[in-house]
Amino acid sequence: MHAWPASEVPALPGQGRDLRIHDTATGGLVTLDPGPVARIYVCGITPYDATHLGHAATYNAFDLVQRVWLDTKRQVHYVQNVTDVDDPLLERAERDNVDWVALAEKETALFREDMTALRMLPPRHYIGAVEAIPGIVPLVERLREAGAAYELDGDIYFSVESDPHFGQVSHLDAAAMRLLSAERGGDPDRPGKKNPLDPMLWMAARPGEPSWDGGSLGGGRPGWHIECVAIALDHLGMGFDVQGGGSDLAFPHHEMGASHAQVLTGEFPMAKAYVHAGMVALHGEKMSKSKGNLVFVSQLRRDGVDPAAIRLALLAHHYRADWEYTDDVLREAVARLDRWRAAVSRPDGPPAEALVEEIRDALANDLDAPTALAAVDRWAAAQQEHGGTDIGAPGVVSRAVDALLGVAL
Structure with missing residues (x-):
């Protein structure tokens, strides 16, 4: 599966900062110190509907991670999956009386278009669950051989008790885990499981549903979690730098x-x-395909909204914050984009070197994009009020905003 084209990232003078970022597993900020190649895995979409602003906010956060690393002169090895076979996709295809493969291909193509428009840097490896099945099957077989998996009516489950570190990502108690498991694709109430939290590794073939040859596992299809594990281990190995996604993935997925x-x-x-x-809400509830309270990136683009304004609307909120989308959020982003473009349209302006360092400092501090935006606002206001004599300063600002924030002025 192919990703989307990369936009050029301008090179900036000086050196970026190492990234301090909030780690869910430790509950605090950690300073990441990758080697020459930084490794990141971000969980991708289940392609049964278009990209909404909640998706875009998540991928924007991890795009900033990449840009901070690139500014430190590192290479970035970024991997993302596409869950192109799963219950929600099959259910949507049946509801709409369309072929599930065609639906997945259509929505994945639209996702690529949205990511391109928003100037999200593409992954080096963009892997679908279906194409990963040959690598998934041996992992499930190994887990079963190690006594960490068991069969229940033809399905294969992972035993969470086989991992002494289970629970050290989310730090939730058993009751909270059980509740979230039921809400997020698990089956904690299924009789016969060794532990209600045990997740499925391999689902035996069901009548009328797609299935693949699973070797000793029998015909079927993979569970959700093992899909990402197989892809991440194959392309990044253990101990990679960042596992990323929305906050709703901390448990059970991550x-x-x-x-x-x-x-x-x-x-x-x-x-x-x-x-x-964090999660993006609309009308008081988290944007959710199941609830249908969505604002689609593609629809905003069709309505004539500049993708740079959409990106600024996302950047106006700290990536870890839950926030609510309103028309005012977009209006403010459009007005900010207009101010910035007017400011960089002149041949000279206030000195820009300090601004570049402010943006770097803000992003290195847990991706504090709102502080970075405020710094650019101050420069643009000074340009508007007093102008300046630094020839080329607007060009420096334009390149910095593009390279570090992904906004083309």
């Missing part, structure tokens, strides 16, 4: 994935930092 990988490899932890973006 918790279970970490346990799968740790039992498979005998190493801990799977990732050096578990980083989670």
Whole structure:
């Protein structure tokens, strides 16, 4: 599966800062110190509907991570998956009387278009669950051979008790885990499981549903968590720098994935930092495909909204914060974009070197984009009020905003 085209990232003078970022597993800020190649895995979409602002906010956060690393002159090895076979996708295809493969391909293509428009840097490896199945099957077989998995009516489950570190990503108690498992794709009430929290590794073939040859596992399809584990281990290995996604993935997805990988490899932890973006709400509730309260990036673009304004609307909120989308949020972003573009349209202006360092400092401090935006606002206001004599300063600002914030002026 192919990703989307990369926009050029301008090179800036000077050196970026090492990133301090909030790690869910430790509950505090950690300073990441990757080697020459920084490694990041971000969980991708289940392509049964278009990209909404909640998706965009998550991918914007991890795009900033990449840009901070690139500014430190590191390479970035970024991997993202596409869950192109799963119950929600099959249910939507049946509801709309369309082929599930065609639906997945259509929505994945639209996602690529949205990411391109928003100038999100693409992953080096963009892998679908279906194409990952040949690598998933051996992992499930290994877990079963190690006594960390068991069969229940043809389905294969992972035993969470096989990982002594289980629970160290989300730090939730058993009651909270059980509740979230039921809400987020698990089946804690299924009779016969060794532990209600045990997640499915391999679902035996069901009548009328797609299935693949699972070797000794029999025909079926993979569970959600093992999909990402197989892709991450294949392309990044253990101990990669950041496991990223929305805050709703901390449990069960990232918790279970970490346990799968740790039992498979005998190493801990799977990732050096578990980083989670906040949720975006509309009309008082989290944007959710199941609720239908969505604002789609593609619809905003069709309505003539500049993608740079959409990105500024996302950047106006700290990535870890939950926030609510309103028309005012977008209006403010459009007005900010207009002010910035007017400011950089002149041939000279106030000195810009200090501003570049302010943006760097803000982003290195747990991706504090709102503080970075406020710094650019001050420069633009000074340009508007007093002008300046530094020839080329507007160009420096334009390049910095593009390179570090992903906003093309």
